[in-house]
Amino acid sequence: MTKTLKRYRLPLIWLLLSGGLAAYLYYLFYEAADKTALLPGRTTDAHHQIEMECAACHTDEKLENVFTSAGVTNEACNACHKEDLANFSDSHPVRKFKNPENAVFLQHIDALNCITCHSEHNAKITGKMAVSVPSDYCAHCHDVTLRTVESHKDLAFDTCSTAGCHNYHDNISLEPSYLLRHFGESKMLLDPHLPPAKDKVPCPDPWSSTSSQHCASCHDTEMSDFKKGKHGMRLAFKNLSPMTPDKARIPMKNSASHAAMDCRACHQPEKKTDPLFASQNACYQCHDDEHTRNFQSSPHFTRNTGVTCATCHMPAEDREGQLVINHDNTANLRPNEKMIKNVCTDCHGLQFAMDSMTSPSLLKSNFSSAPTGTHPGIKWAVDAKIKRGGDDAKRLQEILEALQGN
Numbered sequence: 001m002t003k004t005l006k007r008y009r010l011p012l013i014w015l016l017l018s019g020g021l022a023a024y025l026y027y028l029f030y031e032a033a034d035k036t037a038l039l040p041g042r043t044t045d046a047h048h049q050i051e052m053e054c055a056a057c058h059t060d061e062k063l064e065n066v067f068t069s070a071g072v073t074n075e076a077c078n079a080c081h082k083e084d085l086a087n088f089s090d091s092h093p094v095r096k097f098k099n100p101e102n103a104v105f106l107q108h109i110d111a112l113n114c115i116t117c118h119s120e121h122n123a124k125i126t127g128k129m130a131v132s133v134p135s136d137y138c139a140h141c142h143d144v145t146l147r148t149v150e151s152h153k154d155l156a157f158d159t160c161s162t163a164g165c166h167n168y169h170d171n172i173s174l175e176p177s178y179l180l181r182h183f184g185e186s187k188m189l190l191d192p193h194l195p196p197a198k199d200k201v202p203c204p205d206p207w208s209s210t211s212s213q214h215c216a217s218c219h220d221t222e223m224s225d226f227k228k229g230k231h232g233m234r235l236a237f238k239n240l241s242p243m244t245p246d247k248a249r250i251p252m253k254n255s256a257s258h259a260a261m262d263c264r265a266c267h268q269p270e271k272k273t274d275p276l277f278a279s280q281n282a283c284y285q286c287h288d289d290e291h292t293r294n295f296q297s298s299p300h301f302t303r304n305t306g307v308t309c310a311t312c313h314m315p316a317e318d319r320e321g322q323l324v325i326n327h328d329n330t331a332n333l334r335p336n337e338k339m340i341k342n343v344c345t346d347c348h349g350l351q352f353a354m355d356s357m358t359s360p361s362l363l364k365s366n367f368s369s370a371p372t373g374t375h376p377g378i379k380w381a382v383d384a385k386i387k388r389g390g391d392d393a394k395r396l397q398e399i400l401e402a403l404q405g406n
């Protein structure tokens with residue numbers, strides 16, 4: 001008896017183990033609520049907060065697809081991102097490449113699929129903004145540009161989108177016509193176009209409920225924006241608790257590890273008398289990176305400019321005549337030209353804002369000094385326009401001469 005057992009010991013162990021593994025896998029795939037053990041690698045910073053919701057992206061539930069194409073379609077991405085990409089008139093929408101005239105561009109890169117450039121769970125090939133193609137990929141389609149555009153002839157392809165000149169999707173603040181309109185502006189605008197101050201009508205609710213859904217019953221606009229950003233994105237899922245600093249990938253205060261990111265994180269009944277609580281002091285309770293810590297020594301703070309954390313990260317927006325505080329805290333964060341257009345240029349000239357935003361050290365110091373570099377984009381657009389001639393060329397030439405005369 002013991003002899004037979006000995007003889008079959010190894011196969012038996014193997015059988016038990018693989019049976020166990022199969023049962024475990026079956027359990028993971030079909031039964032377990034938590035499927036994170038099946039993740040093939042680290043999820044991007046973009047989606048780490050919701051990675052456990054596999055079905056949000058893996059909409060095709062066929063088992064074999066989990067190992068091959070992973071069953072992730074454009075529709076899944078569009079369910080959450082389509083509206084925003086459309087809002088800023090995407091320069092390279094999928095639609096553009098469905099046009100047979102542009103089929104030639106797809107030979108080297110499949111621009112019809114979001115996951116060509118935005119793969120997941122693969123930290124080795126992933127850069128900023130969940131981009132998983134090498135940064136010189138513009139070359140696949142725009143090799144002619146470097147040869148034909150005078151100002152671009154000495155440039156390398158990996159600078160197109162890394163130097164604050166172009167983005168793949170959102171180019172609203174980088175289009176030549178926009179740059180030309182703002183040529184020659186000085187550091188501070190003479191007539192800043194600040195959004196009008198909103199009358200503060202006190203909330204009839206005592207804020208005693210900790211449930212964000214309770215607040216949303218009267219403030220659905222704030223809630224639906226909140227769910228689109230890094231603060232509220234988990235609340236888009238019934239099963240997920242609000243985000244807490246202990247789950248964050250950026251530096252946070254230990255004392256706030258378990259502070260729930262819901263409406264009351266910034267609107268607390270006991271802080272109603274602090275006018276800066278929601279827009280600034282609440283932020284300090286959790287955030288602890290260099291940029292945050294430097295804010296109180298920056299001119300925006302020390303010179304009483306009225307700029308708070310929320311001025312930049314949760315700006316007031318005019319939506320069809322209604323002034324709304326945008327509760328999507330990452331709507332204008334990356335690429336940061338979004339913020340140039342909807343925040344900085346309320347007060348500063350475009351050139352100054354671009355110079356500031358392309359300086360990594362100023363981002364870190366929270367804009368504690370004037371920028372030293374000069375972004376060449378506006379000047380290039382101006383030179384090209386003057387060379388081509390026409391009405392606007394005259395205006396630009398005059399501004400250029402006035403600036404050189406100074």
Ligand code: HEC
Binds near residue numbers: 070119
């Ligand atoms: C935010 C969207 C998103 C979420 C959430 C998500 N994934 Fe993925 N996953 C992707 C994308 C995108 C790919 C890459 C597809 C490709 O490149 O073919 C992928 C690929 C995979 C792959 C295949 C890797 C390979 O080498 O082909 C596995 C396995 C996987 N995911 C498992 C999971 C599991 C398990 C979960 C939940 C715990 C999950 N994913 C959650 C987007 C997501």
Ligand code: HEC
Binds near residue numbers: 074078113116118166
């Ligand atoms: C050919 C490459 C490529 C393809 C295809 C692509 N993207 Fe992007 N995407 C990028 C790059 C590069 C960035 C970084 C910012 C930029 O350059 O616009 C980016 C940034 C983003 C951002 C964040 C920044 C922003 O402006 O909102 C979102 C969201 C996004 N992509 C969604 C999508 C979706 C959804 C699809 C499919 C419909 C898609 N992308 C297809 C290259 C691509």
Ligand code: HEC
Binds near residue numbers: 056057072077114227
């Ligand atoms: C359930 C909703 C949801 C789905 C599905 C989803 N995303 Fe996202 N995505 C978000 C949220 C929320 C953020 C974080 C907010 C932000 O950074 O603006 C984000 C961030 C991003 C970013 C980075 C933006 C940045 O600022 O760094 C990119 C790129 C992106 N998503 C592309 C995709 C692609 C491609 C897919 C499909 C594979 C996809 N997303 C699926 C909700 C979603």
Ligand code: HEC
Binds near residue numbers: 102105106140166168
């Ligand atoms: C898959 C091919 C493809 C890739 C990759 C690609 N483009 Fe384009 N791009 C096009 C096509 C096609 C057009 C439209 C050309 C036209 O209408 O004349 C275009 C238009 C543009 C325009 C001008 C029009 C506009 O709407 O803003 C700029 C600027 C631009 N691309 C920059 C870039 C940069 C920078 C990159 C890399 C970050 C890039 N493109 C990557 C194919 C591509």
Ligand code: HEC
Binds near residue numbers: 200206214216218264
């Ligand atoms: C019964 C409906 C109702 C509920 C529930 C409610 N509010 Fe309000 N709230 C209002 C109204 C009405 C105003 C005044 C008009 C306006 O600004 O929209 C207001 C104003 C506000 C303001 C701006 C004025 C101020 O006092 O700072 C904030 C912030 C606010 N509410 C937050 C919340 C939060 C957080 C919750 C949940 C804890 C909540 N509200 C629940 C109806 C409600």
Ligand code: HEC
Binds near residue numbers: 243283310
């Ligand atoms: C209750 C704690 C808490 C408070 C209060 C808070 N935050 Fe956050 N914040 C977070 C957490 C957690 C994240 C998600 C970080 C992550 O996903 O790694 C975050 C993300 C962010 C991001 C996005 C960072 C990135 O790299 O994508 C910005 C910007 C931000 N917060 C600004 C603010 C501002 C401005 C305030 C005040 C108006 C504020 N926060 C108040 C906890 C907080």
Ligand code: HEC
Binds near residue numbers: 219222231264310323
């Ligand atoms: C990260 C901080 C933060 C969080 C979290 C937050 N708010 Fe706000 N909220 C602000 C700031 C800043 C303002 C504008 C200045 C002020 O009221 O002090 C504001 C203003 C408001 C207003 C009045 C202005 C408007 O938008 O019309 C309402 C209503 C409001 N918030 C509701 C909510 C609700 C509902 C939630 C949860 C879904 C929420 N807030 C979560 C920071 C926050």
Ligand code: HEC
Binds near residue numbers: 287292293312363
């Ligand atoms: C004048 C505008 C401005 C002010 C004021 C400001 N920020 Fe920022 N913040 C930015 C810009 C721009 C970025 C960088 C975006 C990028 O990645 O290019 C940023 C980045 C961040 C990030 C992300 C850091 C990371 O490591 O990913 C956090 C968190 C943040 N800010 C919080 C705050 C807080 C909290 C305050 C107030 C104490 C504040 N900010 C004040 C403009 C501002």
Ligand code: HEC
Binds near residue numbers: 303
């Ligand atoms: C509400 C108006 C306002 C907004 C919005 C604003 N600023 Fe400022 N900023 C000021 C004022 C006022 C000063 C102080 C100027 C001075 O005293 O010379 C200043 C100072 C600065 C400085 C330091 C200049 C120096 O000489 O030390 C930088 C850099 C800067 N801002 C960049 C930005 C950027 C980038 C943005 C957008 C992300 C922005 N600001 C948004 C009003 C604003």
